[in-house]
Amino acid sequence: MAKKxxxxxxxxxxxxxxxxxxxxxxxxxxxxxxNEKLAKIRKNRGVIGYILRNTTSATIDxxxxxxxxxYAIFSSQVLDSSQEISNLLETGDVENVLIEGKDNKVLxxxxxxxxxxxxxxxxxxxxxxxxxxxx
Amino acid sequence: MENEVYxxxxxxxxxxxxxACPDVTSNFIFKDGKIIAKNKNTDKETxxxxxxxxxxIAERADPIGDLENITIQSTEGxxxxxAMEDFYLTTVSSKEADEKYVNxxxxxxxxxxxxxxxxxxxxxxxxxxxxxxxEPEPEEDDAYKPPEENFDLNENKPENNExxxxxxxxxxxxxxxxxxxxxxxxxxxxxxxEPLLPDPPVTQLIVENLGGLLVPSDTVRVDQEVISRxxxxxxxxxxxxxxxxxxxxxxTRCKFKNIKKSKDxxxxxxxxxxxxxxxxxxxxxELVTIKPIIE
Numbered sequence: 156m157a158k159k160x161x162x163x164x165x166x167x168x169x170x171x172x173x174x175x176x177x178x179x180x181x182x183x184x185x186x187x188x189x190n191e192k193l194a195k196i197r198k199n200r201g202v203i204g205y206i207l208r209n210t211t212s213a214t215i216d217x218x219x220x221x222x223x224x225x226y227a228i229f230s231s232q233v234l235d236s237s238q239e240i241s242n243l244l245e246t247g248d249v250e251n252v253l254i255e256g257k258d259n260k261v262l263x264x265x266x267x268x269x270x271x272x273x274x275x276x277x278x279x280x281x282x283x284x285x286x287x288x289x290x
Numbered sequence: 291m292e293n294e295v296y297x298x299x300x301x302x303x304x305x306x307x308x309x310a311c312p313d314v315t316s317n318f319i320f321k322d323g324k325i326i327a328k329n330k331n332t333d334k335e336t337x338x339x340x341x342x343x344x345x346x347i348a349e350r351a352d353p354i355g356d357l358e359n360i361t362i363q364s365t366e367g368x369x370x371x372x373a374m375e376d377f378y379l380t381t382v383s384s385k386e387a388d389e390k391y392v393n394x395x396x397x398x399x400x401x402x403x404x405x406x407x408x409x410x411x412x413x414x415x416x417x418x419x420x421x422x423x424x425e426p427e428p429e430e431d432d433a434y435k436p437p438e439e440n441f442d443l444n445e446n447k448p449e450n451n452e453x454x455x456x457x458x459x460x461x462x463x464x465x466x467x468x469x470x471x472x473x474x475x476x477x478x479x480x481x482x483x484e485p486l487l488p489d490p491p492v493t494q495l496i497v498e499n500l501g502g503l504l505v506p507s508d509t510v511r512v513d514q515e516v517i518s519r520x521x522x523x524x525x526x527x528x529x530x531x532x533x534x535x536x537x538x539x540x541x542t543r544c545k546f547k548n549i550k551k552s553k554d555x556x557x558x559x560x561x562x563x564x565x566x567x568x569x570x571x572x573x574x575x576e577l578v579t580i581k582p583i584i585e
Contacts, residue, residue, distance in 0.1 A: 222353065225353055229347075229350045229353050236344070237360075240362060241369065246366050246367030246368065249363070252361065252363070253363075254361075256354030257356040259353065
């Protein structure tokens with residue numbers, strides 16, 4: 156049973172699901188590429204942090220480490236409920252979701268089985284960030 | 291009941307949005323866990339389940355604060371859920387839809403309609419003191435009284451005068467007629483020398499039963515406060531009839547008198563005989579709109 160870890164300089168915790176089978180090599184490469192892109196995006200003005208995960212690995216880098224669980228649960232809920240809404244309204248598979256709150260906003264995306272959530276301040280340029288992360 | 295006030299206006303607005311922008315495939319509005327209005331294309335069950343999925347996100351939204359807007363970009367379309375006042379508008383559009391156009395349309399129209407709906411709620415009737423003319427009827431409204439001199443009682447007039455509404459060219463912007471004009475030839479040419487009058491105000495009231503052996507079946511009872519306001523607005527122009535419209539879009543013209551029972555005044559109700567209720571396919575507790583017919 157392979158155990159995968161994602162390493163990133165500013166990343167705080169790493170969630171690992173030991174029961175999962177190792178991801179295919181190309182998936183692993185996509186994860187690495189996305190990690191690199193996100194590390195750059197993280198330096199953008201207004202970006203609070205991000206969560207990147209696939210079936211075997213996860214990287215979380217957030218300004219408030221004590222709220223990691225809260226952010227992770229919210230991120231997961233957004234993608235699950237968005238897909239549910241999309242199924243109900245017959246619009247197909249979710250590509251990305253932008254959720255704006257009173258204080259901040261979050262951009263959630265799915266790229267090749269990788270789920271990404273980028274948290275940012277309300278005035279951050281989400282369109283530009285989306286362009287940077289898109290393949 | 292409050293939600294019903296909005297439902298009527300919002301339902302029509304949603305339909306008009308879709309008419310104006312065919313790329314919008316479905317839209318609906320919810321508030322406090324209830325579907326307030328939806329267009330024809332939207333299934334209620336689907337809307338309810340969507341609302342529940344939205345609530346699941348909203349419950350966990352602490353990291354970003356209260357939800358204001360969600361945009362879901364999917365392979366075959368786009369979904370937007372936007373907070374507007376206390377309401378949430380869900381718009382489903384095709385991928386080809388002009389997002390800016392749709393957003394401009396919805397984010398301007400819906401808040402305006404919500405605000406206008408608030409203004410025509412019975413609860414928001416002005417509290418200003420209005421001088422009312424003394425009423426010749428001293429007894430309660432269930433008793434039959436001969437017609438008052440300022441009311442033209444054409445007893446043989448048919449109850450259901452749906453086609454006659456075509457003679458009324460003025461309409462409230464917030465309450466568009468749900469039934470488009472089918473017989474435009476019935477419009478009468480405008481008379482240029484007519485003095486300019488304000489648009490007849492639309493008042494939303496709750497239906498209450500009006501019964502009794504001697505109660506005229508072609509007359510509704512309206513709050514004196516409302517009648518006084520009409521008289522103030524239109525002065526010497528006699529108001530002999532009112533046009534009553536139910537939530538389902540059915541309309542009828544009928545005569546009116548004021549409510550005499552003091553306990554029924556100021557409650558935003560219209561007392562209506564069963565015959566008129568049948569014509570309008572409405573019943574006690576439902577909302578109707580009333581506007582005066584200016585002769």
